[in-house]
Amino acid sequence: MKMEAFTVENVPLIKAGDDIASIICQNAEIRDKDIIIIASTIVAKAEGRVFRLDDIVAGDEACRIAQEHQADPRFIQAVLDRSRDILIESPIFLVETNNGHVCIKAGIDTSNVDKGFLVDLPTDPDASAADMGKRIEDITGRKISVIITDTNGRAFKIGQTGVAVGLYHIHPIKNWKGEKDLFGNILQITEESVADEIAGAANLLMGEGDGGYPVVILRGLELRSDDKSSVKEMYRDNSQDIIRKGLFSLRHA
Numbered sequence: 586m587k588m589e590a591f592t593v594e595n596v597p598l599i600k601a602g603d604d605i606a607s608i609i610c611q612n613a614e615i616r617d618k619d620i621i622i623i624a625s626t627i628v629a630k631a632e633g634r635v636f637r638l639d640d641i642v643a644g645d646e647a648c649r650i651a652q653e654h655q656a657d658p659r660f661i662q663a664v665l666d667r668s669r670d671i672l673i674e675s676p677i678f679l680v681e682t683n684n685g686h687v688c689i690k691a692g693i694d695t696s697n698v699d700k701g702f703l704v705d706l707p708t709d710p711d712a713s714a715a716d717m718g719k720r721i722e723d724i725t726g727r728k729i730s731v732i733i734t735d736t737n738g739r740a741f742k743i744g745q746t747g748v749a750v751g752l753y754h755i756h757p758i759k760n761w762k763g764e765k766d767l768f769g770n771i772l773q774i775t776e777e778s779v780a781d782e783i784a785g786a787a788n789l790l791m792g793e794g795d796g797g798y799p800v801v802i803l804r805g806l807e808l809r810s811d812d813k814s815s816v817k818e819m820y821r822d823n824s825q826d827i828i829r830k831g832l833f834s835l836r837h838a
């Protein structure tokens with residue numbers, strides 16, 4: 586078996602209003618079933634989700650949390666504005682974004698953006714992935730999938746990896762339940778998070794710094810689905826989530 590992954594060259598610094606789909610199509614030859622992986626940071630930039638810290642007014646809660654972190658209260662205010670729940674306030678600031686993604690500081694970055702500015706996650710990354718995917722399909726006539734990624738930490742382990750935050754025409758979970766292992770045992774539990782695995786692989790080529798490679802194409806996997814797909818398929822139901830329950834009891838003890 587074989588798959589290949591390569592970066593798209595010549596992507597400029599992205600500004601509000603840029604047409605990322607057409608930039609990709611100008612700089613890469615797209616084939617059917619290609620999976621196009623796009624860093625959320627450029628999607629957010631194209632959607633105008635870049636804000637000046639000086640334009641943000643921090644409220645009392647932001648000032649209090651900022652003190653615990655020795656952070657800029659305006660940055661913390663931006664995180665609060667984009668979050669519907671706080672899971673851990675300190676020493677890490679772990680929130681659930683208004684769109685349901687659990688991550689540190691609502692995924693807001695101050696890297697790879699002008700000094701004094703911050704860049705959000707896209708407001709609705711599934712919708713962004715769908716817009717981008719449909720436009721790439723219109724331009725090229727190919728049937729493709731899109732994964733929008735961000736870099737996230739994990740509980741229990743040091744180190745961040747790429748994860749999927751928005752999807753177009755690819756289901757994030759491959760269900761192995763009911764399939765046989767090498768010894769004929771029926772698999773009972775395994776659900777493989779293919780979207781996060783692909784995001785991690787693409788992130789190896791993107792890097793985190795000044796590489797300038799926000800788009801990766803992965804070729805060779807049979808994962809395109811005609812169904813509507815969403816990252817929400819990956820989120821564990823709150824009632825099944827013992828980690829979340831544990832964090833809740835800690836916060837409300």
Ligand code: GDP
Pocket residue numbers: 595596597598599624625626627630694696697734735736791792793794795796797798799800
């Ligand atoms: P995130 O993981 O979505 O938060 O994005 P990163 O800030 O880690 O950037 C991922 C990759 O995209 C790195 O190779 C960056 O250098 C690159 N990158 C970020 N913004 C831009 C941009 O506007 N244009 C280009 N060409 N590359 C960018």
Ligand code: MN
Pocket residue numbers: 626692693694735736
């Ligand atoms: Mn990021």
Ligand code: MN
Pocket residue numbers: 735736792793
């Ligand atoms: Mn990154």
